[in-house]
Amino acid sequence: MVAGAVIGFLLRKKLVEGNQANVEAQSRQIIENAIGEAERIKKEAILQAKEEALHIKQEAEREIKASRGELKDEQRRLNRKLDEVQEELRSLERRESKLQDREEKCRQREKELVDRQKELDELIDTQRYKLEKIAGIDREEAKKLLMESIESEARMDAAKRLVRIENEMKMEADRRAKNILALAISRYAGDYVADKTVSMVPLPNDEMKGRIIGREGRNIRAIEAATGIDIIIDDTPEAVILSGFNPIRREIARLALEQLISDGRIHPARIEEVVAKVTKELEVSIREAGEQATFDVGAHGMHVDLINLIGRLKYRTSYGQNILQHSLEVAFLCGVMAAELGLDVKKAKRAGLLHDIGKAVDHEVEGSHAIIGRDLAKKYGEADDIVYAIGAHHEDLPPRSVLDVLVQSADALSGARPGARKEMLQSYVKRLEDLEAIANAFDGVEKSYAIQAGRDLRIIVDSHKIRDEEATLMSRDIAKSIEEQLTYPGQIRVTVIRETRAVEYAK
Structure with missing residues (x-):
């Protein structure tokens, strides 16, 4: 029993000692492997550091090289700029030298002029003394006579120059048309201009204003585009205002808007349809008014375009006087005076009816309405004496026949009649x-x-x-x-x- 225990103890001790030797051998092997691995890692780190250092060095060299190139370019630009500045400086020095030379010459010239002026003053004093001695009058008396003579000549020259300037201004009348127009407009009362350039359309209620405007304003834009007239919708109760200088377009807009309001269907397509319809109806009305006027006067065989232009005068006014009624009145006055003088009554009436025909288109064509009317009458085949009478009725042309004077006189009578142009007596x-x-x-x-x-x-x-x-x-x-x-x-x-x-x- 004891022997077995001893043998077991010895066996365990030997086993432990063997295991300890193995552990120590393994430890030594692990340490050696770790040292080797550390050496390997150290070498790789050193190699990697060297590679990175080399890479950084190469990058730095490239940047240095690029910077040197930029510095060289900048140096070259600076050198060129320096050369230009030096050249400009040399040029300024040359100019300064020339200016100094000129200044010196000017001083010399000024000195010569001063000396010359002194000589002239002495010569003038000498001549003045001789003249006073010869004439027998002193300087003040001579100056007075000379001033009177100069004043008389100056007034004559001023009058002649004034006549010449007025003639030149007549030739430049076209270029001054805008200034004259602005002056004329400024002398008219604002109420008169507003009254003659706007029309008012009554509305059944204020809700109709919104329908006229339409969604996002499409209806009002369509009306303005179709008629060429501005529509003003403001605080005026149950009314809209139509504004424009062309009376025909304003009348078309008024009639079209009244039809649209009564119909109730207001949209862009309907607006264009109604405006086109009203335009045709108004053209028929204008033609009928022209035909009625020619029939009343007895002016037969007139060109159809002239008849239409006469009808357009129904919508024109001058100083509040309707031009068509004024033209008819002038025609009848011309006829009466022609009958008294034993002249051609029909021709006189025809000239009187057509005398203001230029006002039908004077807002579309530049120039005096008398000259515009003359050109229109000539274009549509009127007789030469009638054409000339139209152009001369405001003395744009000098009168050369009795017919010209008749038209002038009848026009003056019709326009000057108290009450004809809405002016208090x-x-x-x-x-x-x-x-x-x-x-x-x-x-x-x-x-x-x-x-x-x-x-x-x-x-x-x-x-x-x-x-x-x-x-x-x-x-x-x-x-x-x-x-x-x-x-x-x-x-x-x-x-x-x-x-x-x-x-x-x-x-």
Whole structure:
């Protein structure tokens, strides 16, 4: 029993010692492997560090090389700029040198001029003394006579120059048209312009304004595009305003809008349809008005386009006077006066009816309505004497026949008739009296007449007191006085008439 235990103890001890030797051998092997692995990792790290260092070195060298290239380019640019600056500096130095030379020459020239001026002054004093001695008058008396002579010549020259300037201004009338138009508009009352360029369309209720405007404004844009008239929708109760200078287009817009409101169907397609329909109806109405006017006057065989233009005058006004009614009135006046003089009554009526035909298109064509009307009458085959009478009815052309004077007189009678142009009789007469009073206040005026509703002032002067040149200056002065003292629409023509009459009696 004891022997077995001893043997077992010895066997375990030997086994333990063997295991310990194995453990130590394994430990030594692990340590050696770790040392080897550490050496390998160390070598790889060193190799990798060397590679990264080499890579960084190469990158740095490339950057240094690029920087050196940029520095060289910048150096070259700086060198070129320096060369340019140096060249500019040399150029400025040369210019400065030239300027100094010129300045020196100018000083020398100035000195020579001063010396020359002194010589001239001495020579003038000498000549003046000799002239005073020869003439027998002193310097002040001579100066007075010279000033009077110069003043007289200056007034003559001023009058001639004024005539020349006025003629040049007539030739430049087209270029000054915008300024004249602006001046004319500024002298009209704003209420008058608003009244004659707008139409009002009544509405059944204010809700209709929204329907006229339409979704996102498409209806109102369609109406304005189709008619060419601006539609103003403001706070005015149960009404919209149509604004535009063309009376035909404004009438088309008014009729079309009234039909759309009564119909109730307001959309872009319907708007275009109604505007086209109203346009055709208005063209028929215009043609019928023209035909009725020619029938009333007895002007047969007239071109159809002229008849349409006469009908368009139904929608034109001048100073509140309807142009078609004015034309008919002028035609009848021309006929009466032609009958009294034993002239062709039909031709006189025809010329009177057509005298303002240019106003049918004067908002589309530049120029005086008399010249526009003359060109239209000539285009559509009217007789030469009628064509000329149309162009001369406002003296754009000088009258050359009795027919021209008849049309002028009838036009003046129709326009100057108190009440014809919606002007109160008292203010009408007062304006004529003021015009004549301004003219009569000038020295040398014998008589003055305000004609053509105050648009023309004729002044007769005493030929013994006023010379031809002074008559031109007087017309200018009177016109200026009228501008300063009176307020009036349009323009007033001032005509000064001077004539010399020699009268002798046979006994």
